[in-house]
Amino acid sequence: MLTIHNTLTRKKEEFKPIHPGEVRMYVCGPTVYDYFHIGNARSFIVSDFIRRYLEYKGYKVTFAMNLTDIDDKIIRKANAGNIEAKEVAETFSAAFFEDIAKLKIKKATIYPKATEHIQDIINLIKKLEENGYAYNIDGNVFYNVKKFTTYGKLSGKNTEELESGSRVEINEAKRNPLDFSLWKKAKEGEPYWESPWGAGRPGWHIECSAMSCKHLGETFDIHAGGNDLIFPHHENEIAQSEAATGKKFVNYWLHFGFLNIENEKMSKSLGNFFTARDVLKRYSAEVIRLFFSQTNYAGPLNFSDDLLSGAQKGLEKITNLAEKLDDELKAGRPSGIEIDFDFAKFYADFEAAMDDDFNTSQASAVIFDFVRAVNKVLAENSEAGKRFFEKAKEYLAKTAEGVLGIVDFSSLHGDDSKSLENDLIELLLNLRIEAKKEKNFALSDKIRNELTALGIVLQDGKDKTTYKKVKAE
RNA sequence: GGCGCUGUACCCAAGUGGUUAAGGGGAAGGUCUGCAAAACCUUUAUUCGUCGGUUCGACUCCGACCGGCGCCUCCA
Secondary structure (H helix, E strand, O other): OOEEEEOOOOEEEEOOOOOOOEEEEEEOOOEOOOOOEHHHHHHHHHHHHHHHHHHHOOOEEEEEEOEEOOOHHHHHHHHHHOOOHHHHHHHHHHHHHHHHHHOOOOOOOEOOEHHHOHHHHHHHHHHHHHOOOEEEEOOEEEEOHHHOOOOOOOOOOOHHHHHHOOOOOOOOOOOOOOOEEEEEEOOOOOOOEOOOOOOEEEOOOHHHHHHHHHHHOOOEEEEEEEHHHHHHHHHHHHHHHHHHHOOOOEEEEEEEOOEEEOOEEOOOOOOOOOEHHHHHHHOOHHHHHHHHHOOOOOOOEEOOHHHHHHHHHHHHHHHHHHHHHHHHHHOOOOOOEOOOOOHHHHHHHHHHHHHEOOOHHHHHHHHHHHHHHHHHHHHHOOOEOHHHHHHHHHHHHHHHHHHHOOOOHHHOOOOOOOOHHHHHHHHHHHHHHHHHHOOOHHHHHHHHHHHHHOOEEEEEOOOOEEEEEOOOO
């Protein structure tokens, strides 16, 4: 039984989809004004864990992630570079897709863009106007928060306190400081669209209400995003959607913890961030994913080089086994002897972990347990047969690769094995073997040391020497 | 001030009202090896921020206190 911690109720609840066998989920995506940082990546990767696990369980998942392609930051960047907002959005949308592909994040079913849903947004605002939840002041349309009596139910805030503690700008023509923009009147030099209220552009929150409704329905299963979106963004989405439809907006709300640097939230405004693409230059997607999987999605997580390289070391354990299994099978492992191994237990443990509010930390521990158990079998049974190798590989393929994405069987030996460079290395290795046969260890060590200095690490096996290229620096 | 999260070994980090408190890194020992490295195996918290309470029994529930963080303004 899958349980999910629901921000709305602050409890773990059994997950029951609206349509049996099907899950519709929405995750707040990027504002495409810059490269996303590794903290943003955590949200995308955690969403990916969730989506993949739901699919593992057999659900048909419809997953929408919006791209906010019109907003203040985009406009600012466009003006600074003297280019069109559209150009900024296109550049960084493309970068976004490149980066999530490198992080081995499965593509969402749909990536709706705000600018392609202007009519849907206008219709939604009209509906809110009709229902008395929106008011127009000189071409700026605001949401009347007072009218929505359950405002604050997601974030646990009450409107009285919000007003007194409000730091919201006061100079706007709003009736109430809590009211927020649905439609912003166009200012000089800004992109705009025509609307019943004049030229302008959508407010930030309205696009998610409009697009989720269009692509997932008026009520859908899961809505997720970073902790900082709980208020006001998600609170406002609920206010908009429920006031328009009169129906419950979302059944399960999930929120992700932040990635911190030295215990402080990583953010663009603090300047303490690394872009995902920079981190990817130093660590593989699998390392980053394992690192994120080793802690609960809801809590804070510190980001540092030490921590990442720890994850890298750990990942090697899994990768080594994956390689061994893969190699043996490709080399035609003989039928050998049958091994009595309780695969079902490891599947059950993995599922129990993930069923418990997507406990990836526990799930990755199960995978490490599995790796140790399989290694032990292999150490004790050199005759272990093909069947065992197949089943072990299948396990890793379904869990470590399929759900967590911390193994990629298709790129285990990512080497361009036909290059001249590799031929030369082979040549040296053969010379070294000759030297070793003649007990000329001075020479064999010299070859090893000099190759190591070039970033090629030799590993003497029982009957062959293998090598690994270590990235320079 | 309001709302929420959090404090588990050297570091990161799961977890449970009572049986052996996961897993990863690190460290130590071992197997293998000409020596290394790698790989694999083994070991590594009588204890879970502090102090009280509930309980036959709490690290787990409750309360207070101390510490860290986030949101309340754009933010994953």
